[in-house]
Amino acid sequence: MPKATYQQTLDNITTRPTTTLLTSQDLDKAMIVASGDYEASYNAHGIFEKMETNHETYGIILIVTGSAIPILFSLLRFLPLPTTATTKFNAWLVDPPAFGSRHKMPIAGLFHMPTRGQAFMILYLVAINIILSAVGLRSEQPNSFYPSGSSREIVTYLTNRVGVLSFANIALLFLYAGRNNVLLWMTNWSHGTFLLLHRWVAWIATLQAVLHSAIYLQIYVQEGTHASESKMNYWIWGVVATLCMSILLPASILPIRKSVYEFFLAWHVLLSIFTLVGCLWHILERFQRQWGYENWIYTAIAIWAFERAMRLGRVARNGVKTAQVTIIDEDYISVDIKGVCGSGHAYLYFPTLTWRVWENHPFSVASAAQAHREQPRALEHAVDIEKIGSTAGSSESDSAERRHHAPVEVGLSFVLRTKTGVTKQLRGHASLPVLVESAYGPHEDLSEYSLLICIAGGVGVTACLPYLRAHPGSSKLFWGVRSQGIVDAMAPVIAGVEKEVFVGKRMSVPEVLRKELHNNGNSIAVLVSGPSGMADEVRCAVSEIGKRIEGVKVKLLEEAFSW
16 A cells, blocks of 8 residues: 555655656655656556456447347337338348258358348448457557557557457357347347347457467467466466367357257357356456456346346246157147147256256147146147137037036147157156246237248147137148147147148149139238248248249248257
8 A cells, every 4th residue: 555645645745756667666755757657657557447448348239239130120110111121131131041042951061051031130240350460559659558559559459459359259258148038028039030140249259368378378478477377376377267268169050059969059058158257367366356347247147147047036937847749640749738838839848857957949839728637648638729610620509518518728739850869858758847938939910911922831720829819810730740630630720721731742832822823813922931941942932932022021930950
């Protein structure tokens, strides 16, 4: 602690000092500072403050625009724009794949091609990071911090800049990743789009962290201080954070996510925690909260904590339930859960099925109401609460008899295709405890479109049902399946829905759309939920309709899980 304040010290000086302070000398008494030394010190402190202000300002710009752009573009749908112009804009600049004809189908098995709309957002994120890394860097010489010249000074400002931007991007990528992302509530962008942006921002943040580390490594090696610096705690924690980020990238590529998804999630979370801890202690050990760098990491932690708390809240609201499992055929099973309500899709936890109790999987809700039944069967008695009393597919007396003998209770029904992992293990159980995290995926209002076409493959039909039930205009389902079993099981649920079912054969999507457009006017919404190849075929067909047919009003929606 100083013995006296600066002002008190000045007041105690009664005579003008006669000794000039040398550069290497301690200031232990009143001395004269040479004008050159004073200027160098003044420049050093002044420009350092300005650079720090720029670093933080540009970090704020990055996270604000990364959040605001999705919101602003989503608000455009409320403007009274000409519908044909909107259709053309979406058909040319938003919906198609950026290149080629594949979006959901992976390219070379390694990555997904973004849509053009997604590509524009990715391009912005890359460009703004490059620009903000480079602008506003300037030298102020002479400089007591960097007496060797402006090159060393600028390089230091650059590495500090990319370090701060990396921290800002970490907060942004945590925001994009969550399924309780507030941007999902404020925009009409899908969770799959935000996950794609999450991965791109993760690449950017990691490259910035590696660049930050590499430049400082070179500086300290050149200055001969690496041996001592590398033993300090701040350096060690910085290495931990950079290594964890660098490992996360190759460990998160598409083939790994698809082949060992459960393990991918586990190490993804674990390495993310080490990244946050490493970044936080890197800053605290180095600066002791002097410059506020730690606030970026606190922001990321707060976003993650909120997201996890929302998950726990959704699960706690439903409590522990019992799942009834029924085998439909060799490909499909049904899972019925009483006492839970919701729509869209839900995440199911089966804590007794595996030692990885945290595992959860998203499934679309096939029905949100169930009839009482003595023996659990497939969806033969599953009833949609909105369809009770309907005469579709039966006589009025039959409906009355069903209402009398099959009172409805709240519950969720799911249809699952059993492949590997949890869905395969479920085949060996008739009932088991389940935790339900619901409900997600509010459905977009399509009432302005006179016709709704749903194109589904297999269990993808479950994602179409809420739209088919809610649409006030005409609607039709085109459903491709591998076997008849799921068709029979779902028959009561889709009773009254106009449909064409393709069992074991391929439907021609362009022909279906052209036919329906010709017969039912020029206002059409197309929803696709099915295999990746089907989704891409529908996307390209709808885009071509929007491009080539004048006066048409068409909208594409895709309901699909994103790896």
